[in-house]
Amino acid sequence: MIRRIRLSPLDMLDVGLLGIRTRRMRAALSALGIAIGIATMVVVTGIPASSQAALLRDLSALGTNNLQAMAQTNMTGPGTTPKLPEESVAMVKRIGPVTVASAVANTHARVRRNDRTDPQDGSGLTVLAAQLDLPQAINTKVRSGHWLTAVTEKFPAVVLGSVAATRLGFGDLPATAAPGPLVMIGDKWFTVVGILDQTPLSPDIDRSVLVGWDSARSQLSFDGHPTTLYIQCQESAIEAVRSVLPETISPVDPGQVMVTRPSDALAAKRATESNFTSLFLGLAAVALLVGGIGVANTMVISVLERRSEIGLRRALGANRGQIRAQFLTESVALAALGGIAGTAIGLVATAGYAVYHGWPIVVSLSATFAGLGGAVAVGVIAGVYPSVRASHLTPTKALAST
Known part of the structure; x- marks a missing residue:
């Protein structure tokens, strides 16, 4: 009778991070892709928000209230x-x-x-x-x-x-x-x-x-x-x-x-708030889309490169769910690392640009946490297809392709 092996969450995390630890340069370049996307999102929302705050401050000085x-x-x-x-x-x-x-x-x-x-x-x-x-x-x-x-x-x-x-x-x-x-x-x-x-x-x-x-x-x-x-x-x-x-x-x-x-400055101020809000949403969506495509591409290539590893793990008793969890964990980890790095880069760039121009520094905590959450969500979505594809590789087929 074959006894199924269960992995604890910590063991699954350790296995999922294996590819990142053993292929550090590729992992860094992959995380860089999502970092650039998240940093872009933070910058294109933070800098216009700081500029908007300066503009609204000037408009308010014209007696809008x-x-x-x-x-x-x-x-x-x-x-x-x-x-x-x-x-x-x-x-x-x-x-x-x-x-x-x-x-x-x-x-x-x-x-x-x-x-x-x-x-x-x-x-x-x-x-x-x-x-x-x-x-x-x-x-x-x-x-x-x-x-x-x-x-x-x-x-x-x-x-x-x-x-x-x-x-x-x-x-x-x-x-x-x-x-x-x-x-x-x-x-x-x-x-x-x-x-x-x-x-x-x-x-x-x-x-x-x-x-x-x-x-x-x-x-x-x-x-x-x-x-x-x-x-x-x-x-x-x-x-x-x-x-x-x-x-x-x-x-x-x-x-x-x-x-x-x-x-009349009040009407201008209200129009400015509306236009900037629409711009923020559009730019943030594009940045997240670019980062998600980068992570998905990286994970698909990772599956192709690591067929022998997948075949060996299947031969040693790993089931399809564990293979899916391994690659999904790696995808989420890459996206999270990129999100953290990108958020830090974006905040520093936004603060520096705002200070240089004499604008108030506007950093929305909700937008920052939304960026990090978005990065993790992008990692999950981008890792679904590669992880499912990896789990459907049979041991014989995976080992035969090496």
């Missing part, structure tokens, strides 16, 4: 100033997708460099009451000094826009803790505590002198009604937010509220 709301000038009578309700900012902040909402208000005061200049000459600048979270709402930074705080907004302190600082004759503020220079607004002196960087999305802010909300009330007779709201929200919901802003800002008379339309 920004909206502005202001009162319609033609809705007010002659000689009056358009105003929005005092509680409008707080109401807008209650809208779910809104992330930041702030406001400014025209105080109609005039600013002068000192008390010796013409009181009627405001240098073409606007004095605005500003809320504390304005810099976040308009994506700007302080170039020199600091922004208004919860303390300084109650006192006569101002922050100058970039153009306003130039027209008033100020460069960067001194770094010392000494009191800053003074400007005159109306008939009162205000201390300059900061100068803003340029704000391309809000050029009106560049030509403005910004006073704290509470300070404007106490020093400039400000009535607390904002004139312009600056809003940031989730990009995916920007159209929905825009549609409800008039009723939210002024429930009594929503027709008096004018809301800017979303930036």
Whole structure:
């Protein structure tokens, strides 16, 4: 009675790796084929993804999630100033997708460099009451000094826009803790505590002198009604937010509220995301196909070269299932080794290229693991036919062909 020999998983792995250990150069060249395919997949997805991230970052800087709301000038009578309700900012902040909402208000005061200049000459600048979270709402930074705080907004302190600082004759503020220079607004002196960087999305802010909300009330007779709201929200919901802003800002008379339309850059950004996604999928499929063909070709040749080995193992009692498992294990191992090497090469190449161009490094862990899993899957598929072909070789036929 013939007793069937069973191989443990470790024994089967050892037998499957035999061809790789004994034919190292051929195994290295075979793994190189799949490595090039996987590295290509990582590179052609990683580099465009990094480029896309840089492009989307630049498009986002154009205000793809920004909206502005202001009162319609033609809705007010002659000689009056358009105003929005005092509680409008707080109401807008209650809208779910809104992330930041702030406001400014025209105080109609005039600013002068000192008390010796013409009181009627405001240098073409606007004095605005500003809320504390304005810099976040308009994506700007302080170039020199600091922004208004919860303390300084109650006192006569101002922050100058970039153009306003130039027209008033100020460069960067001194770094010392000494009191800053003074400007005159109306008939009162205000201390300059900061100068803003340029704000391309809000050029009106560049030509403005910004006073704290509470300070404007106490020093400039400000009535607390904002004139312009600056809003940031989730990009995916920007159209929905825009549609409800008039009723939210002024429930009594929503027709008096004018809301800017979303930036044209938002449409460009969405189109870019869609086009890049389609490109990634196509390139990844081609790379995996090329690698799979290489592994399949290698395994078919391996079967042809190793007929004598197959015949000898069959003669010594190996069954067809064990022969299939041996060559399938070798195919998967070659693909896995190539996948690991290709992933490492692709990640290094992607990171180096992104750093060279100043792009953010974008490496998707899901895509990386999918590449490794894809390599193993390709190894399984590519090894099925050669392993089945090897298992159907009879001992006499295999030995006779040597």
